[in-house]
Amino acid sequence: MARLSVRSSDIRPSPVRDMLNVSQRPGMISFAGGLPSPETFAGLDLPPPPRDLLQYGPTEGEPALRARIARDLAALGLDTEADRVMVLSGSQQGIDLAAKLVVDAGTTLAVESPAYLAALQVFRFYGARFGIIDRSSPGAGWGEAPPSMAYVIPTFQNPSGHCWTADERAAMAAACRASDVILFEDDPYRDLVYEPCERRPACAGMTGGSWIYQGSFSKTVAPGLRLGYLTASPDLFPLLVQLKQAADLHTNRLSQWMVLQYLNDPGRAERMDQVAALYRRKRDAFADALTRHLGNNASWSLPPGGLFFWLTLAEGTDVERLLKRSVERGVLFTPGSHFLAEGGASPTIRLNFSLADPEAAERGLAILAELLDD
Amino acid sequence: MARLSVRSSDIRPSPVRDMLNVSQRPGMISFAGGLPSPETFAGLDLPPPPRDLLQYGPTEGEPALRARIARDLAALGLDTEADRVMVLSGSQQGIDLAAKLVVDAGTTLAVESPAYLAALQVFRFYGARFGIIDRSSPGAGWGEAPPSMAYVIPTFQNPSGHCWTADERAAMAAACRASDVILFEDDPYRDLVYEPCERRPACAGMTGGSWIYQGSFSKTVAPGLRLGYLTASPDLFPLLVQLKQAADLHTNRLSQWMVLQYLNDPGRAERMDQVAALYRRKRDAFADALTRHLGNNASWSLPPGGLFFWLTLAEGTDVERLLKRSVERGVLFTPGSHFLAEGGASPTIRLNFSLADPEAAERGLAILAELLDD
Numbered sequence: 001m002a003r004l005s006v007r008s009s010d011i012r013p014s015p016v017r018d019m020l021n022v023s024q025r026p027g028m029i030s031f032a033g034g035l036p037s038p039e040t041f042a043g044l045d046l047p048p049p050p051r052d053l054l055q056y057g058p059t060e061g062e063p064a065l066r067a068r069i070a071r072d073l074a075a076l077g078l079d080t081e082a083d084r085v086m087v088l089s090g091s092q093q094g095i096d097l098a099a100k101l102v103v104d105a106g107t108t109l110a111v112e113s114p115a116y117l118a119a120l121q122v123f124r125f126y127g128a129r130f131g132i133i134d135r136s137s138p139g140a141g142w143g144e145a146p147p148s149m150a151y152v153i154p155t156f157q158n159p160s161g162h163c164w165t166a167d168e169r170a171a172m173a174a175a176c177r178a179s180d181v182i183l184f185e186d187d188p189y190r191d192l193v194y195e196p197c198e199r200r201p202a203c204a205g206m207t208g209g210s211w212i213y214q215g216s217f218s219k220t221v222a223p224g225l226r227l228g229y230l231t232a233s234p235d236l237f238p239l240l241v242q243l244k245q246a247a248d249l250h251t252n253r254l255s256q257w258m259v260l261q262y263l264n265d266p267g268r269a270e271r272m273d274q275v276a277a278l279y280r281r282k283r284d285a286f287a288d289a290l291t292r293h294l295g296n297n298a299s300w301s302l303p304p305g306g307l308f309f310w311l312t313l314a315e316g317t318d319v320e321r322l323l324k325r326s327v328e329r330g331v332l333f334t335p336g337s338h339f340l341a342e343g344g345a346s347p348t349i350r351l352n353f354s355l356a357d358p359e360a361a362e363r364g365l366a367i368l369a370e371l372l373d374d
Numbered sequence: 375m376a377r378l379s380v381r382s383s384d385i386r387p388s389p390v391r392d393m394l395n396v397s398q399r400p401g402m403i404s405f406a407g408g409l410p411s412p413e414t415f416a417g418l419d420l421p422p423p424p425r426d427l428l429q430y431g432p433t434e435g436e437p438a439l440r441a442r443i444a445r446d447l448a449a450l451g452l453d454t455e456a457d458r459v460m461v462l463s464g465s466q467q468g469i470d471l472a473a474k475l476v477v478d479a480g481t482t483l484a485v486e487s488p489a490y491l492a493a494l495q496v497f498r499f500y501g502a503r504f505g506i507i508d509r510s511s512p513g514a515g516w517g518e519a520p521p522s523m524a525y526v527i528p529t530f531q532n533p534s535g536h537c538w539t540a541d542e543r544a545a546m547a548a549a550c551r552a553s554d555v556i557l558f559e560d561d562p563y564r565d566l567v568y569e570p571c572e573r574r575p576a577c578a579g580m581t582g583g584s585w586i587y588q589g590s591f592s593k594t595v596a597p598g599l600r601l602g603y604l605t606a607s608p609d610l611f612p613l614l615v616q617l618k619q620a621a622d623l624h625t626n627r628l629s630q631w632m633v634l635q636y637l638n639d640p641g642r643a644e645r646m647d648q649v650a651a652l653y654r655r656k657r658d659a660f661a662d663a664l665t666r667h668l669g670n671n672a673s674w675s676l677p678p679g680g681l682f683f684w685l686t687l688a689e690g691t692d693v694e695r696l697l698k699r700s701v702e703r704g705v706l707f708t709p710g711s712h713f714l715a716e717g718g719a720s721p722t723i724r725l726n727f728s729l730a731d732p733e734a735a736e737r738g739l740a741i742l743a744e745l746l747d748d
Contacts, residue, residue, distance in 0.1 A: 002556050002584035002609060003522040005478045005500075011616050033430075041428040054415040054596035056407075089463050089600075093622045104379045122620050126379075148377040182376050210376035222428035224627040226463075235376060242385050246496050248467045252626045253598040 006105075007125055023332050029364035031351040032332040034158065034307050037282070040275045041222040042262045053253040059245040061087025061229070062256045068263050069229050077204035078213055080231040086241055089251045091188055091228030094214040095119050097243045098184050099126045101236065102149045110142075110150040114310070114339030114348070116158045116186065119151055130341035135168045139175030146179035154202050156189035159339050159350040160310045161303025163197040173205030182236070183209065188216035188228075191272055194280040195304035210235055219307075220272065221262050225255040279307070279354060286353035289362050293369040307354045310336070313372065317347040325371050331364045380479075381499055397706050403738035405725040406706040408532065408681050411656070414649045415596040416636045427627040433619040435461025435603070436630045442637050443603050451578035452587055454605040460615055463625045465562055465590040465602030469493050471617045472558050472586055473500045475610065476523045484516075484524040488684070488713030488722070490532045490560065493525055504715035509542045513549030520553035528576050530563035533713050533724040534684045535677025537571040547579030556610070557583065562590035562602075565646055568654040569678035584609055593681075594646065595636050599629040653681070653728060660727035663736050667743040681728045684710070687746065691721040699745050705738045 023030040053062075060066060063082070070082040088094050095118070103109065105127030111120065113132045123130075131147055134140050138150070152172065154164035164172070176183040185203045193199065203213040214230040221227070232240055244250075262268060287302055290309065298311040313319070319335045326333065336348025356364060397404040427436075434440060437456070444456040462468050469492070477483065479501030485494065487506045497504075505521055508514050512524070526546065528538035538546075550557040559577045567573065577587040588604040595601070606614055618624075636642060661676055664683065672685040687693070693709045700707065710722025730738060 001554060003476070003481075003554065004613075005474065005476055005481065007478070008475050008613060011613050035430055038426070038429055041425070044422050044425060044428075048418050051415070051418060052412070054418075054598040055412055056409055056592075056597040089622045089626070092620070096621050100379065101382050102377070102379055104381070107377075107379065118620070125620060180375060180377065218430075223430040224428040226622060226624065226626045239378075239382060239385050246466070246492070246499060247470050247621065248463045248600060250600065252463070252600045252629055254628065255626055 007127060010125065022327060025330075028330055028332060029356055029360045030332040031353070031356065031361075031364060032334045033355065034352055035355045036219050036223060036307070037278065037354050040278060042271075046258060046261050049254050049257045053257055057250045057253045059086075059241055059250045061085070061251060062253060062260065065256050065260045065263075068260060070231070073213070073231055077200050078231060079204070079207050084234065084237045085229060085231050086237070086244060087251045087256055088214070088228040088230060088244070089248055090218065090223075090226040091186065091214050091216040091230075092118060093244070093247065094212070094228060094230045095122050095186070097230075097240050097247065098149070098151075098212055099123055099128070100243050101239055102182060103128045108145070108147040110147040110181070111341045112152055112157065112160075113341060114159050114336060115151070115341055116153060117338045119186070120339070120341055123151070132342060133172075135164065135172075138168075138172040139179060142175070142179050142181070146181050149182040149184050150176055151184045151186065152202065153186045153189070155187055155199050156192065156303065156306030158189070158306065159308050159334070159336070161301065161306050161308050163199070163304050164202070166198045166200065169198065169200065169202040170205050172202050173209070176211070177206065177209040180210070183211040185211070185213045187213065188219055189306040190215070191220050191276070192279055192307065193276055193305040194283055197304045206233065209233065212236060212240070217259050220275070221259055225252075225258065227251065227255050227259050282353050282358070285358050286351075286361055289358075289365045293365040294372070297369060297372040307352055309351045309353060311349050311351060313347040313349065315347055317372070319345070319347060319349060322349075322368075322371055326368060329367045329371070331367045333368070381501060384499065393706055393708065396701060399704075402704055402706060403730055403734045404706040405727070405730065405735075405738060406708045407729065408726055409729045410593050410597060410681070411652065411728050414652060416645075420632060420635050423628050423631045427631055431624045431627045433460075433615055433624045435459070435625060436627060436634065439630050439634045439637075442634060444605070447587070447605055451574050452605060453578070453581050458608065458611045459603055459605050460611070460618060461625045461630055462588070462602040462604060462618070463622055464592065464597075464600040465560065465588050465604075466492060467618070467621065468586070468588040468602060468604045469496050469560070471604075471614050471621065472523070472525075473497055473502070474617050475613055476556060477502045482519070482521040484521040484555070485715045486526055486531065486534075487715060488533050488710060489525065489715055490527060491708075491712045493560070494713070494715055497525070506716060507546075509538065509546075512542075512546040513553060516549070516553050516555070520555050523556040523558050524550055525558045525560065526576065527560045527563070529561055529573050530566065530677060530680030532563070532680065533682050533708070533710070535675065535680050535682050537573070537678050538576070540572045540574065543572065543574065543576040544579050546576050547583070550585070551580060551583040554584070557585040559585070559587045561587065562593055563680040564589070565594050565650070566653055566681065567650055567679040568657055569676075571678045580607065583607065586610060586614070591633050594649070595633055599626075599632065601625065601629050601633050656727055656732070659732050660725075660735055663732075663739045667739040668746070671743060671746040681726055683725045683727060685723050685725060687721040687723065689721055691746070693719070693721060693723060696723075696742075696745055700742060703741045703745070705741045707742070
């Protein structure tokens with residue numbers, strides 16, 4: 001038998017991955033993934049890219065794209081510059097690089113509850129243990145042994161849809177600075193905004209501290225290009241560049257060029273408004289259908305942005321059994337327990353509203369209601 | 375101060391990376407990197423890609439591309455199939471995934487001496503220790519404590535240019551099978567062939583054992599697309615897929631589509647012959663210039679394939695001092711010591727012949743000769 005690393009003994013199939021396989025079955029209505037609606041994707045009618053992009057490129061990314069991203073991030077209040085922006089092969093890569101940088105077996109990280117499950121998986125793989133962040137008092141309990149890093153999605157969180165207040169963001173940054181905790185802010189949904197709410201990055205309050213801020217073009221341009229970016233405090237940035245170099249040398253250069261064309265397109269702001277309007281309509285129709293079908297069986301908040309509803313069902317609901325029966329009926333969702341760092345059962349589910357068309361969403365929610373009424 | 379992982383305390387700037395920065399200076403003659411000649415890159419005049427590639431895709435890669443790669447690999451003698459091929463974001467990613475899978479702090483790996491330096495860096499980062507492979511007796515010394523994995527480039531090795539014989543390949547596979555050692559074969563240069571020599575993958579002899587075989591499109595299509603692939607024995611393949619999913623979800627889909635068009639192009643075999651002919655001419659001109667300028671100061675073998683000459687200088691040559699003076703004169707190369715897992719000084723250097731044009735190569739080698747004569 002092959003001898004593998006200790007960390008590999010814990011590799012398990014991702015529950016989401018298995019569900020995505022099920023979701024490929026014809027006729028399946030999937031509320032499970034986080035797939036954007038294809039009608040939001042940027043077009044492919046671009047001029048031919050420059051041929052010199054076919055050669056190896058810089059690890060940090062294309063200079064013109066880095067400069068453009070730095071300008072946008074500085075406008076959000078982040079203390080950054082082009083030399084401290086790195087283009088990623090999708091923002092999942094940023095999570096892996098941050099974990100490599102910070103996590104040994106037994107390292108404590110602070111996370112939200114619920115938290116993004118693919119981040120929890122990566123952190124666990126490197127051996128992390130978890131403490132839960134109390135948003136109203138983020139440094140509470142850190143005492144003598146604070147976590148090494150806090151991972152948060154303050155804006156339209158996955159899976160809860162929650163958006164942190166200005167005070168919560170400031171308190172999080174202050175707690176991290178006070179205890180030398182790295183603040184790792186993941187911000188892939190910030191442009192999918194349906195209601196006014198605070199969106200200033202928490203990392204904007206981290207000057208003098210250690211922080212990593214990352215974003216993604218998967219929701220605003222197209223996921224198939226696998227393009228994200230990060231910026232970080234000066235102590236961490238060069239280390240992240242070297243980890244990126246070891247991971248894949250650099251990110252696809254043609255995609256970087258394409259995304260730069262989209263960012264520089266004068267019609268971009270209008271297009272993003274249309275994307276947000278489209279998703280707002282989908283969210284509202286989904287909320288309507290939820291109220292009609294599940295109003296007596298579940299509670300939720302209207303998400304002010306992002307791609308998900310987070311539902312709390314009756315205490316004691318057997319969510320795994322619900323999922324099994326639901327899949328038999330052709331409807332897929334993600335059990336909330338997968339998003340809990342602390343583990344254990346939970347009468348919660350995450351529903352994605354961006355992919356299914358309104359008619360399919362209606363049918364899918366009616367089936368869920370039937371099963372819950374049983 | 376931020377608290378980082380133990381492995382991160384050992385992050386050092388890559389010597390090659392630093393040199394690549396120097397190589398950007400105008401007028402620099404670089405023998406240091408491994409950059410293909412841009413005239414070998416595939417064209418960009420393709421029809422517009424299908425729009426559905428803009429959505430998230432499967433972690434393993436596009437089915438049509440996987441099937442095509444599997445067919446080519448099976449023809450080389452590898453025991454594989456489409457379901458056991460995964461597309462990578464460049465073959466550097468395969469090294470990172472294999473290291474994650476196998477290496478804990480203190481894990482022993484068997485490597486060649488010299489060995490590919492970016493692989494040594496990744497293995498070191500995860501905490502590997504190294505044993506050196508004796509090609510004439512690959513399992514020698516493994517005894518009670520064999521390594522967990524052997525990493526080899528049997529075909530046109532980087533940096534030595536060496537090509538293993540059929541017997542050496544068979545002996546390597548047999549030794550790995552006998553001691554439950556994972557054989558990790560890296561094969562990015564196999565199509566850059568200038569002389570007849572054995573190229574059957576060593577992993578073709580690993581049936582029943584644990585193995586990973588990877589290749590790259592960086593040298594045969596274009597590096598800027600960041601596209602490689604791996605196949606592995608059934609025990610390891612699913613684990614590598616899950617590590618890839620955690621690392622970047624999946625590889626850029628537009629690049630996968632582009633590469634599939636190139637692979638299916640009826641003119642491809644002829645184009646690859648032209649690429650090999652071009653590099654053969656460059657190699658021969660470089661060998662000529664080497665003989666004229668460094669014939670008295672260095673020894674080398676004519677590489678039967680790949681992109682590098684490996685030169686042995688006079689015993690005791692101070693290669694770091696040579697490099698410093700050489701950079702001042704506008705010529706860059708890679709010291710051989712960077713390729714030695716066992717560390718220590720070495721009177722060896724690696725020269726890339728694929729990038730510099732003949733006139734620049736001539737000037738660069740004349741400068742090296744002058745410095746060595748000093």
